[in-house]
Amino acid sequence: MTIEIDWIAFVKVFAVALVAAVLVVGLYSIGLRLLVRAGRVPVVAPAEFTDAITVISAKQAAKAEKAAAKAARKSPLSEGQKRVAQLGAYASFGLCAVAVLCGILLIVVH
Template identity: 75%
Template sequence: MDITIDWFAFVQVFAAALVGALLVVGFYAVGLRLLVRAGRAPVVAPAEFTDAITVITEKEAQRAAKAAAKAAKKSPLTEGQKRLALVGAYGSFGLCALAVLGGLVLIVVGH
């Protein structure tokens, strides 16, 4: 039995995975940064987990939400700039979703 490896195909898959990961992570990071600049810092409510994971208390979550609201009020950006940052954030999240969908299309159609 003779096993041969198509190294060019291996490099193609590696490059596609690397570029895809960079696009998804990059667009998500830019979107999150713009979302914070727009004054819409995401605050996640505490969740119920098992005892193995430490969960913040409701008081700590309220304190974090209050700090995020205070930081949003201190923003030096005008309302127009905040709106533009928010549109950019949503656009970046959309590009992130398109990168994921493009990868899925490559897997399903390209195979």
Template identity: 70%
Template sequence: MSIQIDWFAFVQVACAALLAAAIVVTFYAIGLRLLVRAGRAPVVAPAEFTDAITVITEKEARRAAKAAAKAARKSPLTEFQKRLSLVGAYASFAVCAAAVLGGLLLIVFNH
């Protein structure tokens, strides 16, 4: 019994995976950048972890939220530019979601 490997199909899958990963990471980064530009910087609350992760204190979290709010107030952008950045951020996140959903659909229905 001999096993045959279709190397061309293997290269196609590898290239598709690299391309999809690049698309998701790029559009997620663009979405985060536009979200910050729109004055909606995501502030994550501190979490408790068991090992090897530095946890910020409540005071540091409040300070970060205060700094983000101050930066949003000092933004030189007009309200239209902020709104346009917010729409662009949501569109970038939608592209990420579509890429992930498309990959899942390919796995489920073309298996």
């Protein structure tokens, strides 16, 4: 019994996976950048885990929120430009979700 590997198919799968990973990460990072430019800096509240390595304090969280609000006020963009940046961010996140859903659909259907 001999095992034959279809190397062309292997290379195709590798190339598609690499392109898809770059596409999803790129779209997400562009969306996040546009969201920050729109003045909507995402601030995530710290989670309390029992065995976490580092947990930020309430004082550190308040400081991070204050810095995010200051950065949003300092934005050189006009209100219209901020709105366009926010719409671009949402479009980028939407395209990222579509790319992920297409990948899942390819796995399920084939």
